[in-house]
Amino acid sequence: MRQLLVLNGPNLNLLGKREPQLYGATTLADLEALCTRTAARHGLRADCRQSNREYELIDWIHEARDQHAAIVINAGAYSHTSIAILDALNAFDGPVIEVHITNIHRREPFRHHSHVSARADALIAGAGVQGYAFAIERVASLLDGTAI
Numbered sequence: 001m002r003q004l005l006v007l008n009g010p011n012l013n014l015l016g017k018r019e020p021q022l023y024g025a026t027t028l029a030d031l032e033a034l035c036t037r038t039a040a041r042h043g044l045r046a047d048c049r050q051s052n053r054e055y056e057l058i059d060w061i062h063e064a065r066d067q068h069a070a071i072v073i074n075a076g077a078y079s080h081t082s083i084a085i086l087d088a089l090n091a092f093d094g095p096v097i098e099v100h101i102t103n104i105h106r107r108e109p110f111r112h113h114s115h116v117s118a119r120a121d122a123l124i125a126g127a128g129v130q131g132y133a134f135a136i137e138r139v140a141s142l143l144d145g146t147a148i
């Protein structure tokens with residue numbers, strides 16, 4: 001079964017507890033269950049990982065070069081700061097979809113730029129946790145050649 005890597009970056013372990021007025025009440029476990037269900041509907045396995053450490057996210061992106069067909073990534077605040085994560089994504093050949101739970105363009109100016117966007121095939125922001133399901137739908141259609 002083809003695997004897709006669902007990566008969540010710093011502070012997303014606190015989903016459901018952290019600033020719920022912005023990020024909602026869904027926990028990371030619920031979000032990962034949503035990703036697993038959505039991927040399974042398309043015959044894909046979602047490999048969901050979260051880290052607060054930049055190097056760990058980079059190491060997982062490197063592993064994905066051999067083990068995963070696509071990456072769905074919410075790099076959290078590293079989206080706005082990490083050229084190293086961009087470089088790692090640039091070394092990955094499959095589809096990359098960037099997700100943000102909030103609409104980063106309606107927030108503080110320092111959130112408006114994302115380095116990840118320079119590599120992402122699509123960007124979903126402001127659709128809440130449902131954005132991950134949209135991202136996986138897109139990955140599935142890119143992988144099976146039905147993308148329009």
Ligand code: DHK
Pocket residue numbers: 010011012074076077078099100101102103104111
């Ligand atoms: C999540 C974070 O942790 C922030 O640092 C980003 C993003 C926005 C989100 O909307 O999912 O700025």
